[in-house]
Amino acid sequence: MKLxxxxxxxxxxxxxxxxxxxxxxxGNSASAPAEEPAADxxxxxxxxxxxxxxAExxxxxxEDVMxxxxxxxxxxxxxxxxxxxxxxxxxxxxVDEINALGGSIQFEYKFEDDExxxxxSVNAYNAxxxxxxxxxxxxxxxxxxxxxxxxxxxxxxFLLTPSASSTDVTDGKxxxxxxxxxxxxxxxxxxxxxxxxxxxxxxxxxxxNADAYSTGIAQSFTDTAAEIGLEIVSTTTFTDDSANDxxxxxxxxxxxxxxxxxxxxxxxxxxxxxAQAKDMEYAPIFFGVDGMDGILDLEGFDTSxxxxxxxxxxxxxxxxxxxxxxxxxxFVDAYGSKPNQFAADGYDCVWAxxxxxxxxxxxxxMSNEEICDALIATFTGGFTFNGTTGNDxxxxxxxxxxxxxxxxxxxxxxxxxx
Amino acid sequence: xxxxxxxxxxxxxxxxxxxVFYIVMQILSGSGTLSSSLTGQLIPICVYIxxxxxxxxxxxxxxxxxxxxxxxxxxxxxxxxxxxxSLQASVASGPIRLVLAMVxxxxxxxxxxxxxxxxxxxxxxxxxxxxxxxxxxxxxxxxNNLYVAxxxxxxxxxxxxxxxxxxxxxxxxxxxNGPQGATGITKLSTFTAGFLLMLxxxxxxxxxxxxxxxxxIMSIRDNRIAAESVGINVTKYKLMAFVVSxxxxxxxxxxxxxxxxxxxxxxxxxxxxxxxxxxxxxGGMGNIRGSIIAAAILxxxxxxxxxxxxxxxxxxxxxxxxxxxVTNNPTLKNGVNAVWTALKGVFVKTVPVPEEGGESDE
Numbered sequence: 001m002k003l004x005x006x007x008x009x010x011x012x013x014x015x016x017x018x019x020x021x022x023x024x025x026x027g028n029s030a031s032a033p034a035e036e037p038a039a040d041x042x043x044x045x046x047x048x049x050x051x052x053x054x055a056e057x058x059x060x061x062x063e064d065v066m067x068x069x070x071x072x073x074x075x076x077x078x079x080x081x082x083x084x085x086x087x088x089x090x091x092x093x094x095v096d097e098i099n100a101l102g103g104s105i106q107f108e109y110k111f112e113d114d115e116x117x118x119x120x121s122v123n124a125y126n127a128x129x130x131x132x133x134x135x136x137x138x139x140x141x142x143x144x145x146x147x148x149x150x151x152x153x154x155x156x157x158f159l160l161t162p163s164a165s166s167t168d169v170t171d172g173k174x175x176x177x178x179x180x181x182x183x184x185x186x187x188x189x190x191x192x193x194x195x196x197x198x199x200x201x202x203x204x205x206x207x208x209n210a211d212a213y214s215t216g217i218a219q220s221f222t223d224t225a226a227e228i229g230l231e232i233v234s235t236t237t238f239t240d241d242s243a244n245d246x247x248x249x250x251x252x253x254x255x256x257x258x259x260x261x262x263x264x265x266x267x268x269x270x271x272x273x274x275a276q277a278k279d280m281e282y283a284p285i286f287f288g289v290d291g292m293d294g295i296l297d298l299e300g301f302d303t304s305x306x307x308x309x310x311x312x313x314x315x316x317x318x319x320x321x322x323x324x325x326x327x328x329x330x331f332v333d334a335y336g337s338k339p340n341q342f343a344a345d346g347y348d349c350v351w352a353x354x355x356x357x358x359x360x361x362x363x364x365x366m367s368n369e370e371i372c373d374a375l376i377a378t379f380t381g382g383f384t385f386n387g388t389t390g391n392d393x394x395x396x397x398x399x400x401x402x403x404x405x406x407x408x409x410x411x412x413x414x415x416x417x418x
Numbered sequence: 419x420x421x422x423x424x425x426x427x428x429x430x431x432x433x434x435x436x437x438v439f440y441i442v443m444q445i446l447s448g449s450g451t452l453s454s455s456l457t458g459q460l461i462p463i464c465v466y467i468x469x470x471x472x473x474x475x476x477x478x479x480x481x482x483x484x485x486x487x488x489x490x491x492x493x494x495x496x497x498x499x500x501x502x503x504s505l506q507a508s509v510a511s512g513p514i515r516l517v518l519a520m521v522x523x524x525x526x527x528x529x530x531x532x533x534x535x536x537x538x539x540x541x542x543x544x545x546x547x548x549x550x551x552x553x554x555x556x557x558x559x560x561x562n563n564l565y566v567a568x569x570x571x572x573x574x575x576x577x578x579x580x581x582x583x584x585x586x587x588x589x590x591x592x593x594x595n596g597p598q599g600a601t602g603i604t605k606l607s608t609f610t611a612g613f614l615l616m617l618x619x620x621x622x623x624x625x626x627x628x629x630x631x632x633x634x635i636m637s638i639r640d641n642r643i644a645a646e647s648v649g650i651n652v653t654k655y656k657l658m659a660f661v662v663s664x665x666x667x668x669x670x671x672x673x674x675x676x677x678x679x680x681x682x683x684x685x686x687x688x689x690x691x692x693x694x695x696x697x698x699x700x701g702g703m704g705n706i707r708g709s710i711i712a713a714a715i716l717x718x719x720x721x722x723x724x725x726x727x728x729x730x731x732x733x734x735x736x737x738x739x740x741x742x743x744v745t746n747n748p749t750l751k752n753g754v755n756a757v758w759t760a761l762k763g764v765f766v767k768t769v770p771v772p773e774e775g776g777e778s779d780e
Contacts, residue, residue: 077731112724117685118678119462123721126458143682146601150679151458168601168680210562210684212598219580239559240684 066104066364068357070095070350071133072111073124073148074140079240080116082294083342087140087162090343093330094350105357107350114139118147125151133157134364134371137349140342142166142212149176156369158376160353162345165290166216170399175372177379177399179345179352179389180314183213186289187220189405190262190312195230197418199310200260200285202233204253206246206273207264210239217264217289233258243269246276254282263288267295274305285310290405294340296413303413310418312405314389315344318414324388341389348387356383425628432620432707436467439714440613447609455721464612465674466717468619470697470709472666475623477695478704479632480659481639482539483547486554487667487694492686493530494523494668495675496561499600502676503593504568506604516606520615520672527668530557531661539656542642546660554691561683566594599682600675607677615673616710619666623706626662635659700741 072091074084088111095109112128114121121144125136136152136159139145145164152159153173160177161169167184170176181189194200205221208214218235225232233256236249250273253261261277261284263270270292277283288295288311296303317328317338327347331339339347353375360378362371379395386392390403408415443460446452469491476484498519509515538549560577567574567581569590574581580596594600626632634655637645646652675681694713701712719737723730744750 076728113730118680118682119685122458122678123455123462124724126454127721127724129454143599143680143684146680147678150605166598168598171602208597210559210597212682215580215597223582239562241555 065106067106067108068364069132069134070107070109070353071125071128071131071136071138072109072346073114073121073128073136073138073144074111075116075144076111076113078115078117080141083163084113084116084140086294086340086342087138087346089331089335090162090339090346091137091350093327093334093343094347094354096334097330098350098354105354107354109350111138114144116141116144118144120144121148122151129155129157134368135353135375136160137162137346137353139164140346142169145169145176149173152176156372158353158368158372160349162349163342166212167400173399174376174397177395178401179349180290180341180401181403181405182400183216184220185400186312186405187217187222187264188224190217190264190287190289191221191224191228191230193312193407194260194262194287195225195228199287200258202231202256202258203260203262204234204236204256204258204284205232205262205264206236206238206249206253208239208243208266208269209237210241211265213291214265218262221262221264238269244272246273247280249273250277250280250282253284254280258284260285260287263292265289266291267293267298271295271298271301271305274309275302278305287311290314290341294342296410297337297340306410307412309410310407311410312407313341313415314403314405315339315341316406316408316415316417317344319388319417323386327388344388348385348389351387352385352393355385359383428707429624429628432624432710433617435707435710436613436616436620440609443609456718459718459721460609461607461612461673461677463714463717464609464616465670465677466694466697467616467710467713468670468673469667469694470701470713471616471619471623471706472663472670473694474698474701474704474706474709475626475659475663475666477698478702478709479627479639480635480656480663482656482660483544484550484660484663485547485688485691485695486534486550486552486557487663488686488688488690489550489554489557490527490531490664490667491671491674491690492557492561492683494520494527494671495681495686496564496594496600496671496683497526497668498523498672499603499675499681500566500573500593502606502672503591503600503603504573512604512606513611516611516673516676519606519676520669523672524665524668527671528661528665531664532657535657535660535664539660540653550691551688554686554688558683558687561594561599561686562597564594565592565596567592597682597684599680599684601680603676603679603681605677605679607673612673615669619669620706622662622666626659627706631655631658696738700738700745702745 072088074087075081076084076088092109095107099106110128110131112124114124121139125148136157138161139148140163142164145161146166146168149159149169150173153175156175158175160179162179164178165180165183167182170178194203203225205218207218222232222235234253236252238246238249263273263286270288274286286309288309290313292311293313295301295306316324327344328338331343356375356378360374362374380397384392384394393401393403395401407418409418443452447457469487473484473487476482501522502515502519505515505518509518534549534553538546563578565576565579565581567586567590569587571587581592634645634650635658637650638652638655642652697713697716698709700716701708720730720734723733726733744754
């Protein structure tokens with residue numbers, strides 16, 4: 001009796017797992033677009049004999065239109081959702097523009113949510129692999145990018161992240177490239193800028209010591225300040241759990257008579273710091289980094305508080321150059337608000353890949369490994385890219401971009417270049 | 419088979435579930451039909467099953483609420499990473515390093531478990547829940563400020579202040595870098611390792627439950643005063659269950675950390691503890707088999723729901739609510755039982771239905 005029961009249970013379980021895998025399979029084929037052959041090539045890349053007929057099929061249906069599968073990973077839900085959504089929207093604008101050109105290169109684009117969690121990010125990446133992803137734009141944030149980078153490196157899928165800024169993202173991975181400048185680079189540039197332009201004499205730092213991005217910049221800023229003789233009078237920290245009151249940190253900075261407060265943090269806590277500093281009648285110069293970008297669009301934030309705030313950003317949505325103006329217009333049309341630098345980086349990533357594909361002469365019937373190698377060779381081989389976040393960008397062999405961060409001051413709700 | 423006790427048969431089914439799961443996945447993976455998505459989830463599934471089974475020991479068998487299980491997982495994870503990375507040069511074999519990492523991770527987690535358990539488990543009431551909740555947050559903040567590096571001179575461990583590369587001897591490297599966590603871990607975890615860990619966890623937990631000590635632990639859960647009156651050392655048995663549970667979580671943590679190139683303390687927050695608790699509660703408290711099935715299904719579910727994009731978390735929540743209703747509402751429960759009996763009727767024609775209905779499930 002018991003035995004039959006056990007047998008029934010095992011049978012049911014086996015069936016359930018078969019169903020599960022079946023579900024996964026059917027879900028993928030349903031979401032995969034008409035270009036089945038391209039997806040097939042990606043999946044059977046390792047088996048050469050299977051890849052060959054698939055490649056022939058790919059050539060048949062459309063002779064000169066080449067469709068690439070571009071995947072994106074980032075947080076669409078959770079605490080970091082604003083960054084992932086901006087990245088997704090920016091990339092989507094670029095994909096739409098490229099497809100509207102009607103050229104021979106067309107992009108099929110799909111974005112998966114990772115909730116700013118490395119574990120979920122790897123899952124999202126694997127889901128995209130099942131979809132037939134050939135090139136990855138993302139992940140948006142640092143920790144997930146480190147985890148996914150290793151997987152993509154093993155699978156030989158080219159990865160260009162818009163905003164994962166730690167050096168660990170690209171370290172030891174020849175296939176991982178960044179569109180943003182690295183954390184240490186930002187800290188060094190900020191310290192030098194403050195010293196060279198005599199923006200402040202006594203510097204206070206408030207940073208999030210539970211956040212890799214914030215700690216990374218704060219560390220390199222402190223090191224550089226010591227080297228160049230910039231005086232740091234107060235260093236205070238907070239964590240995500242205590243990011244709702246900054247009176248202790250501000251009081252310490254005020255008592256130390258700091259005339260500049262360096263904020264290597266994201267804009268949500270920064271907005272609170274600005275408000276509390278005003279209540280305390282403490283008015284130093286606030287100096288932010290690229291995470292500060294977006295503060296003007298924060299819901300319920302009194303933008304007059306941001307007057308005089310300086311920040312480093314690669315992207316100025318009030319910029320007058322043609323590329324920026326076009327992008328901002330297209331973005332406002334599609335989403336009703338001005339893009340921030342995450343959107344601009346996401347937009348530039350897709351365009352950079354488009355131009356690199358053209359330059360390298362890549363076709364979608366190539367295996368992921370061939371595409372990856374060709375793109376690596378192009379990106380490290382003197383490829384220059386002009387985008388909304390900088391001109392004449394080039395990439396070093398270890399995947400870091402070289403572009404100059406610009407320092408802007410917020411005046412009357414717009415960024416003014418310094 | 420008839421001579422086997424009820425327990426032994428029940429155990430055999432539990433082991434069989436895990437073994438069949440492993441074999442089916444290996445066959446699918448070997449034949450290339452397993453999607454990348456599911457392949458990537460296999461090790462996390464093993465880890466969460468071990469977490470759920472070990473937490474069930476505290477919550478279901480001992481009857482104490484623990485809200486900081488992820489804290490023990492993180493202790494195991496970070497200890498495991500330190501062990502695996504510092505032995506990189508001296509121990510060449512990956513599997514041996516993984517086993518060492520898991521063993522040391524388990525020992526560390528057990529020590530922390532003793533520290534937490536000794537004062538708290540002497541008390542009556544919900545104090546364990548309060549203290550483990552705090553413990554989870556404290557350990558997360560400590561790990562966020564922990565800096566560990568390794569060079570020829572050995573390990574450098576420091577709290578609060580960062581270690582810069584220039585302080586290290588030639589060939590030195592960072593293992594844990596504060597909130598950035600551990601990066602550059604060599605991926606050592608395999609599905610087979612996860613499978614063996616699941617078997618080990620089940621072996622430990624099932625044997626403990628069905629031993630003399632296990633009966634003592636359950637008697638404390640059912641009636642503490644009665645247990646004390648027959649001379650059971652309440653604190654000792656409570657501590658036994660709690661520390662075993664912590665040690666197994668530490669092992670699972672080490673396996674988890676070795677599956678990714680980077681691991682940060684942020685991951686092991688309150689939400690992860692609650693996630694594991696949800697697996698235990700929905701699988702049925704005290705029901706080990708239920709924990710296994712619930713952990714596997716509830717882990718895979720959000721990934722399967724990717725097809726519905728923005729609504730997937732909504733669907734996930736609905737599924738959780740439905741499961742809760744079905745397992746607790748007598749009307750729905752009878753309905754499900756009727757379907758189950760009918761299904762059984764399809765599989766095993768000779769079974770007379772009335773007898774089945776009259777027999778209660780264990």
